[in-house]
Amino acid sequence: MTKLALLCLCLICLIGNTTMAQSKSTTIADFHTRAQAGETLNVVFLGGSLTWGANASDPNQTSYRALMGKYLIEKYPKAHITNHDAAIGGTGSNLGIFRLERDVLSKKPDLVFLDFTINDGISHSDKLSLEIYESLLRMMLKQNIPVVQVMLSCYHQVGKHYDLAKVPRYNDHITLSKAYKTGVGDTLQYIQNVYKTKNVDMDEIWCIGRDKTHPGDAGYQLYFEAVRDGYEQAIQDKRVTIIPDKPVFGDGYMNPKRNILVDMDKYPKGWDRQKTFRTALWFDGQSSRWMGDVLVASAKKRKTTEPLVFEFEGSFVGIFGEMNGDSVPFRVYIDDQLVQSSGSEFWEKNTARFSSSGGGNLFAWTPLAKELAPGKHTLKIEPIFMPSDKDGDLRIESICVMGPTK
Numbered sequence: 001m002t003k004l005a006l007l008c009l010c011l012i013c014l015i016g017n018t019t020m021a022q023s024k025s026t027t028i029a030d031f032h033t034r035a036q037a038g039e040t041l042n043v044v045f046l047g048g049s050l051t052w053g054a055n056a057s058d059p060n061q062t063s064y065r066a067l068m069g070k071y072l073i074e075k076y077p078k079a080h081i082t083n084h085d086a087a088i089g090g091t092g093s094n095l096g097i098f099r100l101e102r103d104v105l106s107k108k109p110d111l112v113f114l115d116f117t118i119n120d121g122i123s124h125s126d127k128l129s130l131e132i133y134e135s136l137l138r139m140m141l142k143q144n145i146p147v148v149q150v151m152l153s154c155y156h157q158v159g160k161h162y163d164l165a166k167v168p169r170y171n172d173h174i175t176l177s178k179a180y181k182t183g184v185g186d187t188l189q190y191i192q193n194v195y196k197t198k199n200v201d202m203d204e205i206w207c208i209g210r211d212k213t214h215p216g217d218a219g220y221q222l223y224f225e226a227v228r229d230g231y232e233q234a235i236q237d238k239r240v241t242i243i244p245d246k247p248v249f250g251d252g253y254m255n256p257k258r259n260i261l262v263d264m265d266k267y268p269k270g271w272d273r274q275k276t277f278r279t280a281l282w283f284d285g286q287s288s289r290w291m292g293d294v295l296v297a298s299a300k301k302r303k304t305t306e307p308l309v310f311e312f313e314g315s316f317v318g319i320f321g322e323m324n325g326d327s328v329p330f331r332v333y334i335d336d337q338l339v340q341s342s343g344s345e346f347w348e349k350n351t352a353r354f355s356s357s358g359g360g361n362l363f364a365w366t367p368l369a370k371e372l373a374p375g376k377h378t379l380k381i382e383p384i385f386m387p388s389d390k391d392g393d394l395r396i397e398s399i400c401v402m403g404p405t406k
Helices: 003-022 028-036 064-075 093-107 127-141 168-180 187-198 217-237
Strands: 040-047 080-087 111-114 147-151 183-186 257-260 271-274 294-298 308-313 316-323 330-334 337-339 362-369 376-383 393-402
Touching: 028 040, 028 217, 040 064, 040 093, 064 080, 064 217, 080 093, 093 127, 093 257, 093 316, 093 393, 111 127, 127 147, 127 168, 147 168, 147 187, 147 217, 168 183, 183 187, 183 217, 187 217, 257 308, 308 393, 316 376, 330 362, 376 393
Parallel strands: 040 080, 040 111, 111 147, 147 183
Antiparallel strands: 257 393, 271 294, 294 393, 308 376, 316 362, 316 393, 330 337, 330 376
């Protein structure tokens, strides 16, 4: 073999090895192989409070998320695995899809654990939430990110309450897992099996009297075992993801847009750019973890403050920002028509129900309209400053818009 031929062969091998090391696959088995080989890998846990670990004694140690992250690190001692927490309590896929870019894709994930079966309404069957969840799933899979769908469950879905006819959202998410060949961490079936075979007391698992949604450490241990087994099963099956040409449950919402207000060329009169709060009522609710600067309308400028007007195209619109006991109510108009909140013309923004002083800080996610006619619309948000609002304000980070793909 000539020196030139040998050099070409070496270059081909080098390029091939580089491509292999940098490529990603939607198979969990491929993640497993890469981890065994000692690659640097990122894992993201996207979900709500059950992914964060509310009611665990130490969420960063005893939640299912923490236990699964530790399991992966110990299973693959040669790999360099970083686990990322992307879980916000009280939120579902209709916010998760707008957080995808900032809180998931920016981490360059090699594996994602996807929650939201509970927070999208496990006992509900509305088509909108299902389409949004499926779109979120498709968006990740189309970027060759392996996904484990985590079907979390609560006290009222297991034990003596077990009834698959009463959990349509769970059944639909299982249908999606079969259609897309994702990994599945099925906590509902796993815990029900433990209940039947080991006679576990569900009242003790869920610390009844305090919380029927979030279990204690024993419950998070069961969550972890279910997710671990689902992950391992996907590896054993060498499961390969399939992305159907058409969504299973509808047209989908593959075009979410998170419009950052402080990036506007011009602010309405009376509105200013400010930093987010740096404290919160609970850790996963700390707005500075999930957003950048906010646009603020303050009662101190009530005489000069104009409504915020925003043009958008889509059928769903919501606002993402932050709130506390000093937050002011506001009116919403879409195409010059007043949009009411629960029958009231005011959309209330305060957290007095969480704090005796009403002073706790939290993120604020508020869908304003979910089923508009597809097309162009005008949104107007008018802060309402009551006489008692001396220092109150309205704090918005982004206007979030999406609609069926064309």
